[in-house]
Amino acid sequence: MxxxxxxxxxxxxxxxxxxxxxxxxxxxxxxxxxxxxxxxxxxxxxxxxxxxxxxxxxxxxxxxxxxxxxxxxxxxxxxxxxxxxxxxxxxxxxxxxxxxxxxxxxxxxxxxxxxxxxxxxxxxxxxxxxxxxxxxxxxxxxxxxxxxxxxxxxxxxxxxxxxxxxxxxxxxxxxxxxxxxxYKEQPGYVMNSLLVPWLMAGLDLYRNGVADAQSIDKTWMKTMGADLGPMAMGDLVGMSTAYNVTQSYYQGTGEEVWKERMDFLKANFIDKNKFGISTGEGFYKYPNPAYKNEDFLK
CATH class of the missing domain: 3.40.50.720 (NAD(P)-binding Rossmann-like Domain)
Known part of the structure; x- marks a missing residue:
């Protein structure tokens, strides 16, 4: 056809x-x-x-x-x-x-x-x-x-x-x-099988108080030569998508860590209308997020 x-x-x-x-x-x-x-x-x-x-x-x-x-x-x-x-x-x-x-x-x-x-x-x-x-x-x-x-x-x-x-x-x-x-059904295909753990690693560092969003992104961007870190990428993907992903993984695996991530996103972002770029605020504020500043990596 x-x-x-x-x-x-x-x-x-x-x-x-x-x-x-x-x-x-x-x-x-x-x-x-x-x-x-x-x-x-x-x-x-x-x-x-x-x-x-x-x-x-x-x-x-x-x-x-x-x-x-x-x-x-x-x-x-x-x-x-x-x-x-x-x-x-x-x-x-x-x-x-x-x-x-x-x-x-x-x-x-x-x-x-x-x-x-x-x-x-x-x-x-x-x-x-x-x-x-x-x-x-x-x-x-x-x-x-x-x-x-x-x-x-x-x-x-x-x-x-x-x-x-x-x-x-x-x-x-x-x-x-x-x-x-x-060739075989895989949650997250190839792309998100690689991307989701990276995003979740950033979220875990943030929600557990290990480092702030800017420090997490600076570390990744500087050491890997990347344009975006996981927190900025989270804002780009959008918190509603991130929330739905954590909910899906929790329903699929039953692992408590996915529920903790899901609850954190809901309480700190979804309920506060901080959906990322689409609403002007997520981990960063838009339209001029800190990671776009010329001196961000200095």
Whole structure:
């Protein structure tokens, strides 16, 4: 099947990026979210992406305008998938939310449509049944700033059709991704199997009073030559995602340390509306966080 029409569910940090990158590479894209104001926020993000694409990958302004023209917006689930060949879901990292969503999506999507989830930590098999088409369901996971950190991880489950798996690997290549096929279900794929322990190590140092956020990040940035430390990355990823990840790991493992992390994030960030960059405060205050100061590493 030739993929032409792609629907992206969720206009948050990664959903907006996935929609823009897919449209930039010539596909017709529909972006769905549950509220109009969220879609309006995505339109603002797209204007920011234009500047970043020019700056980071020397993209042509006319091509960027054309990409935006290929994106439509809707809060109507049925309408969003009426012509969809492929859907990519980037909604909150909650098994209950995803199960409910796929139950509704499976009832309205055409039989031809392939379903992909961008879930960071959940396994496709955990909600494959709810899709109503488990053989046409798999994970397609992207990195943040995907136009330059252009890695896509493709992970099926035991019931995924191998031909569908190959088709999504090929699709990911057509939108400029370096593809990483995952041959066995793994929570966190390759990327987050490496990233989550790093983020949690930073969080543990912070919540246990070992060091403050700036010291933790300075140590990592200076010794590893990195642009960001784990605390700044936490703000970028967002506290709601971090919270959902700790909740998911706690539910999956039952280990008390995940509950402690989850409770700490809720009490100190979620309940105080400190969601990171999106709300102007997390470990740092925005739009001018300390780690961007020229003398931060001095």
């Amino acid at each position: 030739e993929i032409k029409n792609v629907t992206v569910f969720g206009s948050g940090v990664l959903g907006a990026q996935i929609a823009f990158q897919t449209a930039f590479h010539g596909y017709t894209v529909t972006l769905f979210d549950i509220r109009e104001d969220l879609l309006e926020d995505a339109k603002i993000k797209f204007e920011q992406f234009k500047l970043l694409y020019q700056q980071d990958i020397n993209a042509d302004a006319a091509d960027l305008d054309a990409a935006v023209s290929r994106i439509s917006f809707t809060t109507d689930l049925s309408l969003s998938v009426k012509d969809a060949d492929l859907t990519i879901e980037a909604i909150p990292e909650s098994i209950e939310i995803k199960k409910d969503f796929y139950n509704r999506l499976g009832a309205v999507a055409p039989a031809k449509t392939i379903f992909c989830t961008n879930s960071s930590t959940l396994l496709p098999s955990q909600f494959a049944t709810e899709t109503g088409r488990p053989e046409r369901f798999l994970a397609l996971h992207f990195a943040n700033y995907l136009w330059k950190n252009n890695v896509a991880e493709i992970m099926g489950h035991a019931g995924t059709d191998p031909e569908i798996f190959k088709e999504i690997v090929q699709f990911a290549k057509t939108i400029g991704m370096v593809t990483v096929p995952i």
